[in-house]
Amino acid sequence: MDAATFRDLADASTFGLPLQALWADAQGDWDGAHALAQQAGSREGDWVHAYLHRKEGDLGNAGYWYARAGKPPQDAGVSLATEWVAIVTALLPDD
DSSP: OOHHHHHTOSOOTTSOHHHHHHHHHHTTOHHHHHHHHHHHOSHHHHHHHHHHHHHHTOHHHHHHHHHHHTOOOOOTTSOHHHHHHHHHHHHSOOO
């Protein structure tokens, strides 16, 4: 499955919390996505959490979560859409 197919799913509840959070974000539910990322309690969840705070514009908080995830902070040269696809692609299970 690719990122576009994932985004267009009617439901993502069969996936882990980090992917559920990214799906919720793609549906326009930032608050729900944030809650799911916080619940994940994993490096993958921390990565999604970082992305969400970057999207929110809270770059200091995003930097903290990127560090917890072991990921470099994204700079302004990487669009949010590109980062979303990159995270989804990294987290989707191989077919």
